[in-house]
Amino acid sequence: MEAEKQREWGPKAWAHLSSVRNQSPLIQCITNFVSMDLTANTLLSAGASPAMLHSPNETPDFTPQVHALYINVGTLSDNWLPAMKLAAEIASKFKKPWVLDPVATGASGFRLQACLDLISLKPTVIRGNASEIIALANASVGFTKGVDSSHDSTDAVEAAKSLANSSGAVVAVSGAVDFVTDGNRVVGARNGVPMMQKITATGCAVTALIAAFVAIDPLQALEATASALAVFGVAGEIGMEMARGPASLRMHLIDSLHGLDQTTVISRVKITTS
Ligand SMILES: Nc1ncnc2c1ncn2[C@@H]1O[C@H](COP(=O)(O)OP(=O)(O)OP(=O)(O)O)[C@@H](O)[C@H]1O
Ligand SMILES: Cc1ncsc1CCO
């Protein structure tokens, strides 16, 4: 029964990736300075169309036209926060899916409160590392070593369920296993390689990929999120076969994501229901 369920996920992940390639959803990204390049290139290599527009002066015109919005607080500053809130409000008003990456949310009270305020604007998906999801679920500063996690993803499954229940969002925790939950169901995506942690902003990039997958399947956010995490992980695994270290993995990961075919996705995606 379990093996049967897993066999269904490969075709599902492939269907999501194919739809992104065919529909090329427009993804507005309000993201941190570190991640902008990798995020835009990840979206392009998956077939989506990234746009890094963040001015509150253009959000009222632009956000209603996008297929999904991605907000990432990685290099948060006072003047960017109102722009993020405005974009989230407009996305919600126009029924566009939007996805939050709460980078280092436990690092300061300002950042934590910013993320809690954004969560009150009803994101479709929240994706963080284990320390970020634990900090959000506890609404407490601490738990984190800056932007990197000091916990394993398995430590954050209960926190993820609790955050999903309190926020109404699908919550994903990345790590050796990427867990995705709607507060009730929990699935684990078991692709990827540890070296992905040694490239800055791979987490930010996969959250953008989640936004693209949710854009083409907004009514099944849990399935779209798990598919995006697994597909990104498969690209990392194939990239690692050619890489000599983090810098070349970054290049080969993007190439591999671009080149993924049906047979590879179906045979390599490892998603299990727990
Ligand atoms: N030990 C691991 N084994 C396999 N894949 C991993 C491992 N750790 C992380 N990954 C993968 O690396 C990617 C980034 O996850 P990570 O948890 O490092 O995000 P993050 O801490 O938010 O990163 P960043 O803030 O740099 O963007 C995800 O696709 C995840 O599945
Ligand atoms: C290193 C870093 N600092 C703020 S955002 C960011 C990118 C990874 O989250």
Ligand SMILES: [Mg+2]
């Ligand atoms: Mg992160």
